[in-house]
Structure formats: structure tokens, C-alpha cells
Amino acid sequence: MMVSVVLLALASTACSGGSEQAVLRVGGIPDQDSHRLARRYQVFADYLSQQLGVPVEYVPSVDYAAVVTAFSQDELQLAFFGGLTGVQARLQNPGAQAVAQREHDARFHSRFIVREGLAVDSLADLKEQAQGLTITFGSESSTSGHLMPRYFLTQAGIDPDEDFQSLPNFSGSHDLTWQLVQSGSFDVGVLSEDVWNRAVNNGKVDGSKVREFYTTPDYFDYNWTARPELDQVYGEGFSGKLRQALLALNTQEHGAILELFSTEGFIESDNSNYRNIESVARGLGIVR
Known part of the structure; x- marks a missing residue:
């Protein structure tokens, strides 16, 4: 058993000169065609890895609930949620933060x-x-x-x-x-x-x-939500760098990525934007 543990430790550090490099795993609700989603998150993961200097991996999910579960089990550190799934994920993970949204997500x-x-x-x-x-x-x-x-x-x-x-x-x-x-x-x-x-x-x-x-009348919807311990895992200031990388996406340099997200850019967000979504969900008995 001890030999197996040592081998696993060596394997995890071999590619980073003896210091483990944590992978940032990203995902999103499977709300549309799976081929489009695979293209979306692959180009996004490549961009994020270049900006943050860490390996970024896209983890697909079979349904909406699976994304919330993966986030809660720390199998995803960053997820593109809908309004409701974002509320569910943050309720299950105190300290998780909605960090960015598309501009039209305030009027969806x-x-x-x-x-x-x-x-x-x-x-x-x-x-x-x-x-x-x-x-x-x-x-x-x-x-x-x-x-x-x-x-x-x-x-x-x-x-x-x-x-x-x-x-x-x-x-x-x-x-x-x-x-x-x-x-x-x-x-x-x-x-x-x-x-x-x-x-x-x-x-x-x-x-x-x-x-x-x-x-329908408008409401807040999609958002990027990040787990609360990013700075401890990836280094001090990482959560701020992540937010800036999301906000830096623009049509001149990153049009292909933004087109796959049906937007011209991301803006800052926070948990308070989704209080009404939580209230509606509680009123309908979907969130308790």
C-alpha cells in the first residue's frame, strides 16, 4: 500500500518538476446541442489556460443536476450555470461566488x-x-x-x-x-x-x-460561478485573475469564443443578482 501511495505522488509531480500543478476543471449545464457545447468549452479552456498559466480541462455533464453535483464534489472549480442551478450550487457550497455574466443575462x-x-x-x-x-x-x-x-x-x-x-x-x-x-x-x-x-x-x-x-418579462439568468477555495489551491490572487480573464474576452480577439456563448462579452456579477431567482424557486417548492 505504501509503495502505491509513493508512486501516485511521484506521478502527480513528474510533469511539474516535483511540485504538483493543480488542474482547473470547468463545465456548464448541457442546455443545447452537445457538439456546440464541446466546441465552446474546448476553445474557452485553451484561452483560460493561456491567461492563467494552469492546465484547464473541460468536464462534460449528462444533465443539469450533474453539473451542480460535480461542482459540490469539487470535480468542477468553475461552472457556467443557469440562474437556478447557480443558486442551487451556491446554497450547497457556502462561499462560492457568481463572478461574471453575459451582459444580456441581466435581462434574459x-x-x-x-x-x-x-x-x-x-x-x-x-x-x-x-x-x-x-x-x-x-x-x-x-x-x-x-x-x-x-x-x-x-x-x-x-x-x-x-x-x-x-x-x-x-x-x-x-x-x-x-x-x-x-x-x-x-x-x-x-x-x-x-x-x-x-x-x-x-x-x-x-x-x-x-x-x-x-x-416573458426579463430576469437574471446565466453566470460563471467559482468555488470558494481557488486562492488556496491555485495561489494568492488567482480568483481575481480568473475574473479578469473572463472580463477580458472581447469580440476583436476572441470572437469565436464569444459567439459560442451567444454574447459580445462578460461583465461582473455577484450572488445578490440571483436573489429573486432563489425566491421564485422557493415559492414554487423547487428549492427548499
């Missing part, structure tokens, strides 16, 4: 979509016809694909679990949500404005089969 929206041919043009119309319609959300842990749409539905007098033809479906990702409605599998869906806009702009959406009918 969900888009409700419907099969073409159905006379639904508002939440009031949806309320009148819900008994004969089916609906799909995204992931159960999605802010824009479930939490906030559920909140706005209840504010309009619609109980998603009681008023539709059947219990809501959960597609697992925003891309699949619009595809399910377009294919006729569900009558109504709701998803992230970023994913919907990109699908429309790229000509993937067939307007003869599916259309948008309602945009």
Missing part, C-alpha cells in the same frame, strides 16, 4: 412557442385552451426552460400540472424543445431566447410548423 427572457395553426397568441389564449393542449418544458432545473416559465404561467392563472391535457414533458434541452413542437409531438413549448433566436436566424425553424407567441 423565455420564449413560448406553439404549433402553427393553433389560435394561441397570448397566455390568456393559452389559459382558455390549455385543457386540450400539451406542453413541454426543457430541463426541470432550467431557469429559462422551466422555472421562470412555470412562474409566469402561474401568475397568469395556469397550473402546468393540472390545466393541460397531460402532465408537462421535460425535453432536457432547449434545442429539443423547439424540435418537439415543430415535429408535432407537443402543442406548446418554452425555451431560452438565445437558443430560439439562433435556430430561427440559422434557418433551422420551419415557420409553417411552429411560431413564437409570447416573450
Whole structure:
């Protein structure tokens, strides 16, 4: 047993001249096409490694909850969360901080979509016809694909679990949500404005089969959240360098990275921005 421990210690230090170099592991919620996410985080990891001088590794996750779990188990030190998953991660890890967000994450929206041919043009119309319609959300842990749409539905007098033809479906990702409605599998869906806009702009959406009918009020959403012990693990001042590396991304030098994040840059954030998300989640019984 002692020999095995010594060999492991030697292996961990061999590539760094006798001093272990900690790897920064990054990840994010799998909210869209997995190939796009793999491209996004690989170029991002390469950039971050160059800026911070440490190895950076992208760790993919199978679903939203798995990202929160990986963060809580220190298998991820930095994660791109949605509003709800960020709240969940920080509640489970006191001291974790939301360090940056995209500019439009302070004014994010969900888009409700419907099969073409159905006379639904508002939440009031949806309320009148819900008994004969089916609906799909995204992931159960999605802010824009479930939490906030559920909140706005209840504010309009619609109980998603009681008023539709059947219990809501959960597609697992925003891309699949619009595809399910377009294919006729569900009558109504709701998803992230970023994913919907990109699908429309790229000509993937067939307007003869599916259309948008309602945009929600704005709310805070995605954010980069970092674990609390970064300075102890990677060296004094590391958390500040990380924040600066995120804020330094710009379209002139890093357009490919930013395009994959659907933004022109990141701005500073903090935990207080997501108090309303936590309040809504507690009110709906999603966070206790």
C-alpha cells in the first residue's frame, strides 16, 4: 500500500518538476446541442489556460443536476450555470461566488412557442385552451426552460400540472424543445431566447410548423460561478485573475469564443443578482 501511495505522488509531480500543478476543471449545464457545447468549452479552456498559466480541462455533464453535483464534489472549480442551478450550487457550497455574466443575462427572457395553426397568441389564449393542449418544458432545473416559465404561467392563472391535457414533458434541452413542437409531438413549448433566436436566424425553424407567441418579462439568468477555495489551491490572487480573464474576452480577439456563448462579452456579477431567482424557486417548492 505504501509503495502505491509513493508512486501516485511521484506521478502527480513528474510533469511539474516535483511540485504538483493543480488542474482547473470547468463545465456548464448541457442546455443545447452537445457538439456546440464541446466546441465552446474546448476553445474557452485553451484561452483560460493561456491567461492563467494552469492546465484547464473541460468536464462534460449528462444533465443539469450533474453539473451542480460535480461542482459540490469539487470535480468542477468553475461552472457556467443557469440562474437556478447557480443558486442551487451556491446554497450547497457556502462561499462560492457568481463572478461574471453575459451582459444580456441581466435581462434574459423565455420564449413560448406553439404549433402553427393553433389560435394561441397570448397566455390568456393559452389559459382558455390549455385543457386540450400539451406542453413541454426543457430541463426541470432550467431557469429559462422551466422555472421562470412555470412562474409566469402561474401568475397568469395556469397550473402546468393540472390545466393541460397531460402532465408537462421535460425535453432536457432547449434545442429539443423547439424540435418537439415543430415535429408535432407537443402543442406548446418554452425555451431560452438565445437558443430560439439562433435556430430561427440559422434557418433551422420551419415557420409553417411552429411560431413564437409570447416573450416573458426579463430576469437574471446565466453566470460563471467559482468555488470558494481557488486562492488556496491555485495561489494568492488567482480568483481575481480568473475574473479578469473572463472580463477580458472581447469580440476583436476572441470572437469565436464569444459567439459560442451567444454574447459580445462578460461583465461582473455577484450572488445578490440571483436573489429573486432563489425566491421564485422557493415559492414554487423547487428549492427548499
